[in-house]
Structures are given as structure tokens and as C-alpha cells.
Amino acid sequence: MKFHATKEFLPEDMREMINERVSRYPEGWQRSAVIDALREAQHRNGGYLDERWMDAIADQLDLPPIDVYEVATFYSMFETRPVGRNSVSICTNISCMLRGSDEIVEHAEKKLGIKVGQTTSDGRVYLKCEEECLAACKGAPMMMVNHKYHENLTPEKVDEILDGLE
Amino acid sequence: MSDETVNIEINGEPLKARKGQMVIEVADDAGIRIPRFCYHKKLSVAANCRMCLVELEKAPKPMPACATPVGEGMKVYTQSPKALSAQKNTMEFLLINHPLDCPICDQGGECELQDLALGFGRGVSRYTEGKRVVSDPDLGPLISTDMTRCIHCTRCVRFTEEVAGYKELGATGRGEQMRIGTYIEQTVDHELSGNVIDLCPVGALNNKPFRFRGRAWEMTQHAQVSPHDPVGSNLWAHVLRGEFLRAVPRDNESINETWIADRDRYSNEGIYSEERVTTPLLRGKDGLQPVSWSEALEVAAKTLSDVIREHGADQLGALAAPGASVEEHFLFQALVRGLGSNNLDHRLGQVDFRSDGAEGHYPWFGITLEEIESLDGAMVIGSSLRKEAPMLAHRVRKAALNGTRVGLVNPAHYSYQFPTSGHLVRHGAELVTAAAEVVVALSEQLKASVPEEVQGLVKNVEPGAEARAIAEGLAAGESRWVMLGQLARSHPNWSELRALGLAAAGMANARFGVLSDGGNSAGAALAGVLPHRGPGAQAVKDAGLNAHEMFVSPRQAYLLLDCEPARDAWDSAAARDAMAGADKVIALASFMNEDLRQQADIVLPVGVYAESFGTRVNGEGRWQSSQGTVQPPGEARPAWKILRALGNVLELDGFEQMDPEEVLRDARAAIGEPGPGEENLDGVELAQPARPKGLWRLGEMPIYAVDALVRRSEPLQQTRDGRAAEARLAPADAEQLNVNDGDAVRVSLGNRGCRLLARIDTALPKGSVAVPVGLAETEGLGPRHGGVTVERI
Secondary structure, X not given: OOOOOOHHHOOHHHHHHXXXXXXXOOOOOHHHHHHHHHHHHHXXXXXXXXXXXXXXXXXXXXXXXXXXXXXXXXXXXOOOOOXXXXXXXXXXXXXXXXXXXXXXXXXXXXXXXXXXXXXXXXXXXXXXXXXXXXOOHHHOOOEEEOOEEEOOOOHHHHHHHHHOXX | OOOOEEEEEEOOEEEEEEOOOEHHHHHHHOOOOOOOOOOOOOOOOOOOOOOOEEEEXXXXXXXXXXXXXXXXOOEEEOOOHHHHHHHHHHHHHHHHOOOOOHHHOOOOOOOHHHHHHHXXXXXXXXXXXXXXXXXXXXXXXXXXXXXXXXOOOOHHHHHHHHHHOOOOOEEEOOHHHOEXXXXXXXXXXXXXXXXXXXXXXXXXXXXXXXXXOOOHHHOEEEEEEOOOOOOOOEEEEEEEOOEEEEXXXXXXXXXXXXXXXXXXXXXXXXXXXXXXXXXXXXXXXXXXXXXXXXXXXXXXXXXXXXXXHHHOHHHEEEEEOOOOOHXXXXXXHHHHHHOOOOOEEOOOOXXXXXXXXXXXXXXXXXXXXXXXXXXXXXEEEOOOHHHHOHHHHHHHHHXXXXXXXXXXXXXXXXXXXXXXOEEEEOOHHHHHHHHHHHHHHXXXXXXXOOOHHHHHHHOOOOOOXXXXXXXXXXXXXXXXXXXXXXXXXXXXXXXXXXXXXXXXXXXXXXXXXEOOOOOOHHHHHHHXXXXXXXXXXXXXXXXXXXHHHHHHOOOOEEEEEOOOHHHHOOEHHHHHHHHHHOOEEEEEEOEOOHHHHHHOOEEEEEOOHHHOOEEEEOOOOOEEEEOOOOOOOOOOXXXXXXXXXXXXXXXXXXXXXXXXXXXXXXXXXXXXXXXXXXXXXXXXXXXXXXXXXOEEEEOOOOHHHOOHXXXXXXXXXXXXXXXXXXXXXXXXXXXXXXXOOOOEEEEEEOOEEEEEEEEEOOOOOOOEEEOOOOOHHHOOOOEOOEEEEEEEO
């Protein structure tokens, strides 16, 4: 097995952070730290994971890389291909749908000129396909932008939020 | 598992079960068949296929039999309407995405899904939606993939993780997108990887070289024994129209369990190589020419008599492959001894023969494979265990995971995939000192004195932390084992390593064993293919020359039994020169090579392991016979037949056998029951090893270069292990030589040299360079271990 990168690839502070997480679990259960490590890596790598980061994490945690790939591909919050700088997820689950999320999606798609699952050509916005309810039904329709919730959306409010993104 | 017994009932039948056993195990033992895909007796329980759902009394829902432990008074119904309905519904879901491509699927006819679909599937599918399609990863030359057929049982994933020891496969994605694979473009490289083919219950993972070549119901199945290492794994040979198309494991819990190594599985691909010799050949004006058998035997017999008349019997050297059968070895030595020569050997890979007189009657593990699992402490000296004998490594791994403290003393940091008590890695020339360190540490640990014979080797030796850890591991518990591997046996200081191993075993009251070359070196030694011992380990009057002496003091004539000296010999340069300089070379060979083409006077084509009745003695001392499964191609004949015919033409005694069973009877009668014999140090002169200047060549025998047959197996040669023609350097040496990874280097020994690609390998200690033997690129290069120079080109 050839690693795309070894643990030395990771910044020192990130390795410390991983070790700290590992210390929270019983010995031999270091794979429990995979999710935290991947989340950190995704933030440091512009919103997505590549083999270098995943292999380096595997090496740091003394796991075969496939163990890390399995986790990274299982959770929809991890991206395994390059995406835009800002991640926008519009909830389309039942409460939001009843409150008009389909129109919100259509509006956002039209405004950005992309479909759900795509990134704008300038790399500014990634319109992520949300798979499950984001648990903010009381404020439906809602969307999450870079981990921040925006509720009671209207097309105007969406314009404002999207225009405000760097 | 607890020994407590509980009473349960399956389908009304009262059964006793051990507490903690799963329902499916109890049912299997009782012969009650529960359908399953993901459950396998040798793997952990996943319970993800849901095919084994059964009804339990008092349980509201059907339960998976593979993950339900038995309890007192439990009542199980495997075929009640509720159970059957659950099983049928599971089957319907499994078939939703499974393609209906059985007519073009190699698994057809031996497919667990197909079989169970017959019993539990609907006649017509109710599913009208689109089916899932999955792209196929390239897992390398051994395993074909059709992942659309995968039902996600994860047996293959669990195998790589739990049995092979390194998780190479995984399940990526989720739900509809879940797929089994490597995620990135990556071949599966483990030496046991082929077992996932047998584990896969559908046609997703299959035997790649065998693809589209035969149907299960057309083939006949024949018991065979693998000839490539001293484990002697049991195989089934699957034969179609006289062709050995594939090998699969034959269950034998005490040898190979239910697995085989890739080397055993794919070596049959070499049988049909273009290099196969199919007619007797005689050297004429224009090189080797085909002749009839009667002419070839006539000339061979005359050549042998002429050489002996002109130069004396002492000028005949005879070498046999360690993988040949007992019958072949027995007749071979009878022929050579009948001609008056004791220059006989099968140990081509060895150089130090000083211990010959003190060694046991045959090389063996000193322990059975099953006993390894219950050891407390063990030490292995000089062995890349996984590559030398994969199934033995598997047993040691099982033991280590089960708590056996295994320590290793090696010339490089080999990967083991199990926890060790210590891994002491030293430069090849310091391996003796490393072993001495453990001996000293052990004597301190056990408060035992170091045996007098090895006192000279342990003088001024101060054990380091690693040696102490190994000694501590070995001293643990009651049952202990010390084994020396092939790298120790081929070491120029084999005698010293062996003496230290014996000393450690003596002090720790451990069993002592050896991992030798080939599939039948034990049988070869017992049959008398040794210069100093005849059949049954009887000492001969005038000991002949050993394999190494026969090359360094060249003979006028050589008789070869299926060996390739330029690749097999310890000093391959001396071997090549000796062959080239000999007046006559008579080769019984299954395969042609360039050296034979240049040097042989007579080539007599012989059959390989599956082509004649043959008996092999494995490293446990276990005799295993198997019948000839296929005919040798063309005019090739089983070697025992040729040797017998040669004996007849030469009018020697003891060549009257009509069939190989009779040869075996004669061999057994001559061998008697000598037992393994005693290993001691009587009369062995030990010396401190000298360290040569410059780099040290570590001559590893790559896993897929061990014998003539394996060398011709194209699929094995295309694997990562098969592409081993590299010079592996320690990072510090590479830097000093200004060599980068992937650079071409010239490796020189004396006036011989070869060009190899350099690999920088942190597993090697400074001052060592691993230059493999047994390969076309390195044949004829020279001594297997010792001084070498490397330069960038």
C-alpha cells in the first residue's frame, strides 16, 4: 500500500488536535477520532477532502486508508471532490417543502446559474444537495450556509444572503 | 467461549449447544441448513445480508441466526411460515439490483445467490424500476470484478481485515451508492488475496486468469497438494478436457484451514507456458534438436557411462529441486548413487554446510501448524515469513492475535500485520550478533547459563532493549517455539544462527524448527538427496560434494532434476559458470530457459506437480500423496518414469517399479521410520562472522520466483510482488550514493553486474541493499548474501 501522504503532511497543530481526540477514547479505539480529523481537514483544505489529507489522517491514526475513505464517503457532510468556497444547503424535507422550499431552490438555481450539486464557475458558491432534514422545521423554509442556519426564507432574503458571500 | 451447555430446539429437534454459540453454528453442526450470504465460519459476524432470518419463540420479529446467541430453552424455527416469508422477502430485495446475467457469469453453477434464488426467489420479478450499475475497479491481475453483481455481504472486506491482516477493501458511499472496492485506483496485493474469490457468494469477485474458460459443471475436481512451500496446502485441481484450469482450496483444518496462498492458486497458469519442454532434445550441430525418447534415453545413459569411465564417478554432480516428489527424489538418488557418485543435493539455496552432521534427519517446523496457535512464546530468526510460507505466517498471526508473544530477528523490517514482542532488525552481517543478544538476554531472564558451544558467540555481547523484549516474550508461559527461516538457512553463517537458535530453544525449553525451501525438502532429505546421507538419514561412507561445492569445484557432468541453477543456486554466478564449463549437462526439465538452451546436451521433458502421482512431506513431517491429475504436455513424462527408464538402460538395480505407488513403497521401505532425529551442535566449529566492506547484499527469494513453475505463471509475475526486480536501499545509503527512488542503478558483484531500478525502503538497515535472487534480471549475478557495490547509472 502506497500512501499519497504520510502524517508529516498534516500541520503540527492539527496532529496535536488529533492526538488530543484520540486520548478521549480507550486505547485501540483511535478510529473514533476519524470524523473530527476529517472535519478539520475539510476546513483547512478549502471545503473538501483529497487523498493526501485522508491518507495522512490514516497514517496519523495508524489505520489502513480505506477505513478513512469509508467514513469520508459515508457522511454527506464530507466532500471528496473540489467544491466552491461557500457551501449552501437548502432543506427540502417535508416541513420546508410544505412551506415552499421548492420555489426557494428554483430561485437560487436561477440566480446562481447552476443546479443543485454544482458550483458556480467562479468557485464562489456550492449549492449542496441536502439529504436529510436539518431540524429547523419551526423556521421553514430554511437553508444552511457555511454551518449557519437561515430561517423563514423568502426569495429576497436568499438574494441578500447569497450576495453577501465572499 | 464458555463450556457451559444449554438445551435448545431447532424445528422441534432437541439439541445441545455451548453457551454463546450462534444459532447458525448449532444448526450447521446439526446439519440443519439455514440460508446465508454474509455469514462465514472463519469471519466475524456482520449480520448485514439478513438471509438467515429465523423465527424464535417469544421473539416478536424474525432474528438473524448468525447473530443470535443461543439461550437455555430457546426454540428456533428455520422453516416456519414466518421464517420462510422473511427469507423470501430478503431474497426479493437482494435480487432487486442483481443483474440477471448468470449465462455470462463465471460464478454460474457454483453461485450461492443462484442456488438460494432457486429455493427462495420468486419465479418472476415484481421490480420494474431501473437497476443499479456499478463501475468495476481494477484489483490487479488475479481478481476480476463485476461489482454490479455485488450484494454487499462484506465477506471480502472482513477477510482482508481479519485474516489477511490489512484492510485493502472497504465499503464506500452509503445506501444506493454503497460499493465495495479500494476507493482509489489500487490493486489488492496481499499474498492471500485470492481467497476473496471463494468467499464471494456471487460473481462479483472472480478468478481473473480463469475468466470465461470453463463452467463449474463441466470440470472434474481432483485432490492435489501444493509443491511451493513446506506447508503443503491442500488443493482441488479443476480440470476441463485435460487442462488444469484453476486451483481452489481443499479444506483441511490442520494444514491450510479453508484458505490457500495466491502462489498455490495461480501457479497452475505456468503449466501452459510457451517455455514448456514438450519433446526430448539432444544437442546437434544447430543447437538442441527434438529426438525420440528411445534415442534420448540411449544417449543420456551412454553419456553418463562415458563421463564416469573417462573422468570417474566423482566428476558427476547431481542437483534436484526441493519441490520434486519423494518418488522422484528417491529414484534420482538411487540413479546417481548407482553410478557411484555421492555428489547429490537439493539445497541449492544454501552455502554454509558446516552443521550437516549435527542436523536432524530432515528439516521441519518442530511443531504442527495447529500447535502453533496454542503457543505462549515464539521467536523467528531470519524469515520474511509472509513471503516464504504465507499459510505458516497466517498461523503465526492467528497465534499472535490470540496472545502468543512472537519475537523476530531479521535482516530487514518485514511487515507482519500482527503485534510482536519485539522485532530486532540488523544488518545482514550482524544477524549473528543480533541472535546472540537474544541468547544473552534470555539467559539473564531465565537465570540459565549459555550453552558452552556458543559461549564464543556471545562474548562481549550486550543485549539491547529489543533483544530483551524478545527474550521476555519467548520466556513467557509454558509452550515455546524457536524457528529459523529461509533467510537464516541461506545465510553464510547458518551454522552460527542455528547454534544460537538451538541454544535459545535449549535454555527456554522450546521446540526448535526450520522453514526450508520448496514443497518437499523434508522428503528430499529423507529420500537421501544429500551428499552425506542416503535414504532414511543413513550416513554414507564417502560423503560427496554439497550443492555449493559442486559449483565452486566444477564437475565434468551435471544431472539436473527440474532446477534452474542460475536462479536457484546460492552463488548463481559460480553455478552458471560450472554449467557452461561442464563437458555434459543432462537436464530433466519441465521448462526451457536460456541457460539450458546454451549449456544442456540432453533435455528430458518432465511433468510438473499435478502431472503425476507424487508424495511430499511437509514441514510438520506429514506425508501427502496426490494422483496425477492431468497428462504432461506432448512427449513430456513424469520424472519418476524417466529416471526408472534411465536406470533400466544403465542396468542398475532397484529400477523395476511398474507404477509410482510401487516407487513410493520402495522409498518408504528404504527410508524406514527414522523420525525427525536430534538437532545438536556436535562437531560444529563456530566462528565470529566477518563483515565485508561496502554494502551487504540481502538476497531475498521473491515469493513468486521460488521455483520453475511459479516463475512461468504470468498472472503472478504481473502482481506487485511479481515485479520485484528492484534494488531496495536504506534511505541513508541512497543519499550517500546520490540515488533517488526510481533511478536506474548498477549492482555489481566482482565482474558480474546487472541493472535494476532503485527503491528507497525504510525497512532496510543502513548498509544493506536487498537484491532479490531467482529473477531473470538477477540470475547469474553471484552470491546471495555478502558484499556488493551499487552505483547510479
